[in-house]
Amino acid sequence: MSFLSRFVTDMFGGGPKYGALQQFTVAKENKVAKIPDHTSFAEASVLPTCFNTALVALCGEAGIGFSLPGPSLNPKQLGKTILVWGASSSVGLETLQVARAAGITTIATASPHNFEVVKSAGASQVFDYHNPFVADSLVRAIRSVEGHFVGVFDCISDEERSLSHCISVLKDVGGGKLATVKPDKKLELPGNIELCRVFAFNDLVDPFWRDFLTPALDNGTLKCLPQPRVVGEGLGWVQEALDTLEKGLLAEVGGS
Numbered sequence: 001m002s003f004l005s006r007f008v009t010d011m012f013g014g015g016p017k018y019g020a021l022q023q024f025t026v027a028k029e030n031k032v033a034k035i036p037d038h039t040s041f042a043e044a045s046v047l048p049t050c051f052n053t054a055l056v057a058l059c060g061e062a063g064i065g066f067s068l069p070g071p072s073l074n075p076k077q078l079g080k081t082i083l084v085w086g087a088s089s090s091v092g093l094e095t096l097q098v099a100r101a102a103g104i105t106t107i108a109t110a111s112p113h114n115f116e117v118v119k120s121a122g123a124s125q126v127f128d129y130h131n132p133f134v135a136d137s138l139v140r141a142i143r144s145v146e147g148h149f150v151g152v153f154d155c156i157s158d159e160e161r162s163l164s165h166c167i168s169v170l171k172d173v174g175g176g177k178l179a180t181v182k183p184d185k186k187l188e189l190p191g192n193i194e195l196c197r198v199f200a201f202n203d204l205v206d207p208f209w210r211d212f213l214t215p216a217l218d219n220g221t222l223k224c225l226p227q228p229r230v231v232g233e234g235l236g237w238v239q240e241a242l243d244t245l246e247k248g249l250l251a252e253v254g255g256s
């Protein structure tokens with residue numbers, strides 16, 4: 001077994017020894033989990049920040065507010081549904097998996113080339129967000145799903161390319177919660193839409209690091225998605241890695 005440490009552990013102070021971008025880092029005991037032998041460090045590196053973000057969005061007081069999942073492959077179904085917009089993002093894929101472990105049904109959006117991975121992470125239905133009529137399709141899907149529709153987690157939170165669609169869907173289905181990954185965004189929303197400002201670094205996730213992550217990786221409840229892209233090894237590659245990251249989501253949504 002090896003150890004997986006949270007990407008940024010000094011958010012609340014503690015000094016550079018807790019920081020990222022170094023060969024070895026110090027991590028607090030309540031912010032680490034063992035990774036199984038079948039999982040490499042590179043694979044596990046996709047999880048920490050996005051796992052935290054997914055948990056805060058789904059379970060936190062600042063989030064949608066579900067009860068906490070256990071590491072089960074056959075969880076009790078809660079009869080509740082959410083829409084995960086941008087489900088093929090790292091945050092989205094972790095959210096789908098945590099939601100599945102908590103017995104929450106998810107409807108998702110992604111590009112068609114990611115439909116398979118999004119379904120494998122737990123989405124019950126997935127829609128192409130490039131389709132100009134995607135909001136109509138989502139409203140139909142939400143209306144036809146059994147159980148209670150609770151709200152939307154917008155894992156992209158770009159005003160034009162995601163939030164406007166999420167708000168339109170929520171208006172059409174009679175309101176609900178809207179969780180955003182851009183907690184500082186100013187939004188004017190109708191009274192029946194409740195904004196949840198998600199910020200990954202929240203101590204409520206600590207018990208999940210202790211009790212959920214290791215057994216969930218072990219029994220396959222949680223997979224390390226998406227696949228990591230390793231651009232090189234050592235500190236000399238940090239700039240290349242950051243440039244590669246920037247070309248991804250930020251290029252697509254025109255900056256954050």
Ligand SMILES: NC(=O)c1ccc[n+]([C@@H]2O[C@H](COP(=O)([O-])OP(=O)(O)OC[C@H]3O[C@@H](n4cnc5c(N)ncnc54)[C@H](OP(=O)(O)O)[C@@H]3O)[C@@H](O)[C@H]2O)c1
Pocket residue numbers: 049050053085086087088089090091092109110111112114129155156158161162180181182183198199200201248249250252253256
């Ligand atoms: N609040 C917090 O604490 C917190 C924590 C972590 C991340 N974040 C933020 O969350 C966002 C997502 O981060 P990430 O690392 O998960 O992103 P990522 O892994 O880089 O996601 C990239 C994918 O997002 C999808 N995408 C891009 N534009 C989209 C749109 N308009 N609608 C739907 N899907 C779209 C694309 O998937 P397809 O290829 O399928 O089109 C793209 O491949 C970032 O803005 C990040 O800063 C916030």
